[in-house]
Amino acid sequence: MSEPGNSREQTLAKVWANLPGWGTLAAVNHTSIGLRFMVTGMLFFLVGGVLAMLVRTQLALPEQELISPEAYNQLFTMHGTVMMFLFAIPVLEGLALYLIPKLIGARDLVFPRISSLGYYCYLFGGLIILSSLFFGVAPDSGWFMYTPLSSAEFSPGPGSDFWLLGITFVEISAMAAGIELTVSILRTRAPGMTLSKMPIFCWYILAMALMIVFGFPPLILGSILLELERAAGLPFFSVAEGGDPLLWQHLFWLFGHPEVYIIFLPAAGIVSTLIPVFAQRPLVGYRWVVLSILLTGFISFGLWVHHMFTVGIPQLAQVFFSLASMLVAIPTAIQVFAWLATLWTGKVRFELPMLWVFGFLVIFVCGGLTGVMLALVPFNWQVHDTHFVVAHLHYVLVGGMLFPLMAGLYYWLPQLTGRLPSERLGRWGFWLTFGGFNVTFLLMHLTGLLGMPRRVYTYEAGLGWDWLNLLSSIGGFVMAAGIGMVLLDLLLHSRFGRPAGRNPWQADTLEWATDMPPTTYNFASIPQVNDRHPLWRDPALPARIADGDYGLPDAQHGRREMYGTDAISARIKEVVHLPTNSWWPLLASLGLAVVCISLLLRVYPLALAGCVLAAIFLLRWSWENGVQQHAAPLGVDEPDNPPLHSRTQDGPGRWGMLVTLMADAALYLSLLFGWFYLWTVAPNWRLPEQPAFDLLSLVLCGALLTAACWRYQHVVKQLQKGRDDGLSWAVMQVALLGLAHTLVLVKLLVDADLQPQSLTHDAIILVMLCYLLLHSGLASVVTLLQAWRVRLGYVSAQLPYEALVFRPFWQYSLVIYWASVVAFVLLPTWWGAA
Amino acid sequence: MRAVLLALWRPEHPVHALTGLLLWCLWFVLLYAGLSLGCVWLPEAQALSSPWNTINLGLGLLTLVFVLFYALLVWRSWRALQRQPEAHFMLWLGLLVHLLSAAATLFVALPVLYLPPCV
Numbered sequence: 001m002s003e004p005g006n007s008r009e010q011t012l013a014k015v016w017a018n019l020p021g022w023g024t025l026a027a028v029n030h031t032s033i034g035l036r037f038m039v040t041g042m043l044f045f046l047v048g049g050v051l052a053m054l055v056r057t058q059l060a061l062p063e064q065e066l067i068s069p070e071a072y073n074q075l076f077t078m079h080g081t082v083m084m085f086l087f088a089i090p091v092l093e094g095l096a097l098y099l100i101p102k103l104i105g106a107r108d109l110v111f112p113r114i115s116s117l118g119y120y121c122y123l124f125g126g127l128i129i130l131s132s133l134f135f136g137v138a139p140d141s142g143w144f145m146y147t148p149l150s151s152a153e154f155s156p157g158p159g160s161d162f163w164l165l166g167i168t169f170v171e172i173s174a175m176a177a178g179i180e181l182t183v184s185i186l187r188t189r190a191p192g193m194t195l196s197k198m199p200i201f202c203w204y205i206l207a208m209a210l211m212i213v214f215g216f217p218p219l220i221l222g223s224i225l226l227e228l229e230r231a232a233g234l235p236f237f238s239v240a241e242g243g244d245p246l247l248w249q250h251l252f253w254l255f256g257h258p259e260v261y262i263i264f265l266p267a268a269g270i271v272s273t274l275i276p277v278f279a280q281r282p283l284v285g286y287r288w289v290v291l292s293i294l295l296t297g298f299i300s301f302g303l304w305v306h307h308m309f310t311v312g313i314p315q316l317a318q319v320f321f322s323l324a325s326m327l328v329a330i331p332t333a334i335q336v337f338a339w340l341a342t343l344w345t346g347k348v349r350f351e352l353p354m355l356w357v358f359g360f361l362v363i364f365v366c367g368g369l370t371g372v373m374l375a376l377v378p379f380n381w382q383v384h385d386t387h388f389v390v391a392h393l394h395y396v397l398v399g400g401m402l403f404p405l406m407a408g409l410y411y412w413l414p415q416l417t418g419r420l421p422s423e424r425l426g427r428w429g430f431w432l433t434f435g436g437f438n439v440t441f442l443l444m445h446l447t448g449l450l451g452m453p454r455r456v457y458t459y460e461a462g463l464g465w466d467w468l469n470l471l472s473s474i475g476g477f478v479m480a481a482g483i484g485m486v487l488l489d490l491l492l493h494s495r496f497g498r499p500a501g502r503n504p505w506q507a508d509t510l511e512w513a514t515d516m517p518p519t520t521y522n523f524a525s526i527p528q529v530n531d532r533h534p535l536w537r538d539p540a541l542p543a544r545i546a547d548g549d550y551g552l553p554d555a556q557h558g559r560r561e562m563y564g565t566d567a568i569s570a571r572i573k574e575v576v577h578l579p580t581n582s583w584w585p586l587l588a589s590l591g592l593a594v595v596c597i598s599l600l601l602r603v604y605p606l607a608l609a610g611c612v613l614a615a616i617f618l619l620r621w622s623w624e625n626g627v628q629q630h631a632a633p634l635g636v637d638e639p640d641n642p643p644l645h646s647r648t649q650d651g652p653g654r655w656g657m658l659v660t661l662m663a664d665a666a667l668y669l670s671l672l673f674g675w676f677y678l679w680t681v682a683p684n685w686r687l688p689e690q691p692a693f694d695l696l697s698l699v700l701c702g703a704l705l706t707a708a709c710w711r712y713q714h715v716v717k718q719l720q721k722g723r724d725d726g727l728s729w730a731v732m733q734v735a736l737l738g739l740a741h742t743l744v745l746v747k748l749l750v751d752a753d754l755q756p757q758s759l760t761h762d763a764i765i766l767v768m769l770c771y772l773l774l775h776s777g778l779a780s781v782v783t784l785l786q787a788w789r790v791r792l793g794y795v796s797a798q799l800p801y802e803a804l805v806f807r808p809f810w811q812y813s814l815v816i817y818w819a820s821v822v823a824f825v826l827l828p829t830w831w832g833a834a
Numbered sequence: 835m836r837a838v839l840l841a842l843w844r845p846e847h848p849v850h851a852l853t854g855l856l857l858w859c860l861w862f863v864l865l866y867a868g869l870s871l872g873c874v875w876l877p878e879a880q881a882l883s884s885p886w887n888t889i890n891l892g893l894g895l896l897t898l899v900f901v902l903f904y905a906l907l908v909w910r911s912w913r914a915l916q917r918q919p920e921a922h923f924m925l926w927l928g929l930l931v932h933l934l935s936a937a938a939t940l941f942v943a944l945p946v947l948y949l950p951p952c953v
Binding site for chain 2: 195196287291294295297299302305316317320324327568676680681
C-alpha cells in the first residue's frame with residue numbers, strides 16, 4: 001500500500017513544486033505567495049516601527065530640536081503610510097492568501113498568477129515609496145494627503161507623487177487579493193462545505209475581500225485625479241477653476257473608513273477562530289457572528305463623513321453619520337459577547353496565543369468605546385486633530401489588528417515551521433508589548449484632552465504635556481522591546497522549538513489536516529466535508545486524506561487540479577486546472593514599475609513605453625490558459641464527470657470577471673460621485689459656453705459599440721448552443737466594430753476642444769473619455785486576439801469558456817458608454833436648458 | 835433572465851443575506867444626496883429653522899417606503915422559515931438582516947423629525 005501512496009505523493013509534489021533556484025521567483029503557489037506577503041509586511045512593520053521611535057524620541061521632551069520640522073513631517077507621514085498600506089493590509093492579505101485554501105479544503109487559490117502579480121506590485125510599490133525616505137523627499141502631508149496641502153502649490157517636491165503613484169501601485173495587490181479571495185471562497189470550497197458549514201474565518205475574509213473590491217476604487221480614483229492635477233495641471237481640487245479640495249476628503253474617507261474594518265475583520269476572524277479552539281467548544285452564536293460580520297461590512301461604508309465633522313456640513317447630515325457611527329458598534333459588540341460566552345462556557349487552555357487574544361479584548365474594547373465618543377459631534381469637534389484621536393486610532397488598530405495578528409502568528413507558527421514557540425520568551429514579549437502600548441497610548445488620550453494637537457514637531461514646556469509625552473515615549477520603547485522579544489522568539493524557535501506534531505492545539509479546521517509544514521498541494525486528496533468542525537468530528541480525517549481516500553488523489557496527467565464547487569450547495573461542478581509557475585506576473589509588474597518610476601521622474605515617453613511593455617506582458621500572459629494542448633489536451637485523458645473547468649460555461653474565470661467588473665463599477669461610480677459633487681457643491685463650478693460634443697456623433701459612436709456588443713452576444717449564444725460555424729469571422733466582426741467605435745471616440749476627443757487645465761468640468765470630461773477609451777480599446781484588442789485564437793482552435797463549440805468569460809466586459813463597456821452620455825453630456829444640457 | 839430573477843427573489847436564496855443591507859446602503863446614499871441637493875437647489879432651504887418642511891418630509895417619505903419594503907421582506911422570510919426548515923440557516927440570516935436593516939434605517943432617520951435640514 002505504501003509504495004503507490006509514495007509514488008502518488010511524489011507525483012503531486014513534482015506537479016505542484018516551485019522551480020528551483022532563481023526559478024522560485026516564478027512561483028505562483030498560494031503558500032509561497034502568502035508567506036512572501038507576510039514576511040515582506042513584517043519587514044515594512046519594522047521600518048514603520050523605527051519611524052515611530054524617531055517620532056517618540058523627538059516628542060519625549062519639550063522644545064527639542066533633534067529632528068527638523070520638515071523631517072518630522074516626513075516621519076509621521078511615512079509612519080502612517082507604511083503601517084496602513086505596507087503592513088496592516090498586505091500582511092492580513094498574505095495571511096488570508098496562505099490560509100484560505102487550507103481552510104476550505106482546496107489546493108490553491110483560483111487565480112494563482114494574479115496572486116503572484118499582486119505580490120510583486122506590492123513589493124515594488126512599497127520599495128518605491130520607501131525609497132523616498134532615503135532620497136530625503138518623502139511625502140509630508142500626512143497619511144491621508146489632504147488637499148490643498150498635498151497639491152503642487154503647497155507640496156511642490158516629489159513627495160506627494162511618491163505617495164500617490166506608489167500607493168496606487170500597491171493597491172493593485174489589494175484588488176488582486178480581494179477578487180481572488182472572493183472567488184476562491186465562493187467557488188472552490190471542499191465538496192459538502194456549504195455556507196453554513198464554512199469556517200468562521202472564511203466569512204470574515206469573504207467580507208474583507210468584498211470590502212476591498214468596493215472600498216479601494218474611490219482612493220484609486222482620488223489618487224489618479226490628484227496626480228493628474230499635480231503633473232498635468234488638471235484642477236480637480238482647485239477652487240478657482242471649479243474644483244473643490246473637499247472632494248479629496250470624500251474620496252479618501254469613502255475608502256478610509258471601510259479600510260479600518262478591512263483591517264479589523266480578518267483580525268476578528270483570527271480571534272473567532274482561536275477562542276473556540278482554546279475554549280475547546282464551538283463558537284457560541286455562529287449565526288449571530290455571521291450576521292454581525294455582514295452588518296459591519298455594510299454599515300462601515302456609511303460612516304466616512306464622521307472624519308469630516310469640522311468641514312462645515314449641515315447638522316442634520318452630521319447627525320446621520322453620527323448615528324450610523326454609533327450603530328456600527330452594535331455588530332462589534334455582538335462579536336465581543338459571542339467571544340465572552342464561548343470563553344465562559346468552555347474549558348479554557350491559557351496558552352500563548354490566548355494571551356494576545358486577551359490583550360486584544362482589553363485594548364480593542366477601550367478603542368471601541370472612544371470610537372463611540374468620537375462619533376458624538378460636539379465631542380468630536382472638541383478633540384479634532386488632537387492626540388486624543390491619535391490615541392483612539394492606535395487603540396483600534398494596534399488592539400484590533402496587531403494583537404490578534406500576533407495571536408494568529410503564534411497559533412499558526414507550527415504550520416510554517418513544524419515547531420512550537422518558547423512560552424517564556426513569548427510571555428515576556430506579550431507583557432512588554434501590552435504594558436508599553438498602554439503606557440504610550442492611554443496617556444496620550446490625556447495629552448489630547450489637554451489640547452496637544454497632532455503633527456506638531458515640538459511643544460513649549462509648562463503646558464501640562466511634558467510628563468505625559470515623556471511617559472508615552474518611554475512606553476513606546478518598552479513596546480518596541482516587546483516586539484523585539486517576539487522577533488527573537490520567532491528566530492530561535494525554528495531551531496530550538498519543540499516539534500509540534502500534527503494538530504498541536506487540537507483544532508477543528510482543515511488547515512491542521514495538512515502536513516507540517518504543509519506540502520505545496522496541501523491535501524493529497526480532497527475530502528468531503530459534512531461538518532463545521534471536521535477534525536473534531538473525525539480525528540482520523542488527516543490520515544485518510546493523506547492515504548488518498550478522497551477526491552483527485554492522482555496527478556499523473558501533470559495538471560494542477562482541484563474541485564470547483566457550487567457557491568451555495570458546495571456540490572462538485574468541475575475540476576479546476578490551475579496554471580503552473582510563470583514569469584509573466586514578475587515581468588508585468590516590472591513593466592508597471594517602469595511606468596511608476598518614469599511618471600515620478602516625469603519622463604513621459606519612457607512611461608508610455610513601460611505601459612506598452614506591461615500590456616504586452618499581460619496579453620502574452622492571457623494567451624496561456626487551460627485550453628492549450630500543453631495545459632490540457634482536448635479529448636486526451638480528459639475527465640468529463642466532472643469536466644475540466646475550461647470546458648464549461650460557468651467556471652471561476654467568469655466569476656473573477658464579474659467581481660473585477662464590480663470593482664471597476666465602484667471606480668466609475670466614484671467618478672460619477674465626483675462629477676455630481678462638484679456640479680452641485682463646488683463654488684466656482686461652471687459649464688463651457690459651447691457643448692463639447694455633437695450629440696449625433698455620440699449616438700453614432702454608441703451605435704457602433706452597441707452593434708459590437710450585440711454581435712458578441714450572438715456569438716456567445718451560438719457557442720452555448722454548440723454551434724461554431726463562421727466563428728472566427730464573427731469574432732473578427734466584433735473586434736472591427738469595437739475598433740471603429742474606439743477610433744470615433746478618439747476623434748470626438750480630439751475635436752472636442754476641451755480646456756482641461758482651466759476648467760474642472762472639462763478635466764472630468766477628459767478623464768471620463770479616457771476611461772471609456774480604455775475599456776473599448778481593451779475589449780477590441782482582446783477580441784481581435786480571440787479571433788486569432790478561434791483559428792488556432794482555442795475557442796470553439798467544445799471550448800466556449802473564454803467567450804463566456806469575456807462577454808460581461810463588452811456588456812459593461814456598453815453600459816458605461818451610455819451612462820456617461822446621459823450623465824456627463826445630456827443631463828447638463830437638459831439642466832442648462834431648464 | 836426571468837428565471838434568474840425569480841430565483842433571486844426566493845427568500846432562501848443567499849443573496850437575501852445581503853439584500854437588506856444593500857437597500858440600507860441605497861437608502862443612505864439617497865438620504866444624504868437628497869438632503870445635500872435639497873439644500874443646494876431649494877431657494878428657501880437655508881432659511882428653514884424647523885424640521886417641518888419639504889426636504890425633511892421627502893426624506894421621511896423615502897424612509898417610510900424603504901421600511902415598508904423591509905417589512906415585506908421580513909414577512910416573506912418568516913413564512914418561508916415555517917415552510918422550509920431545511921433552508922433554515924439562510925432564511926434565518928435573511929430575516930434578521932432585513933429586520934436589523936429596518937431598525938438601522940429608522941434609527942439613522944430619526945433626526946429628520948427634530949432637526950432643520952440645512953443649518
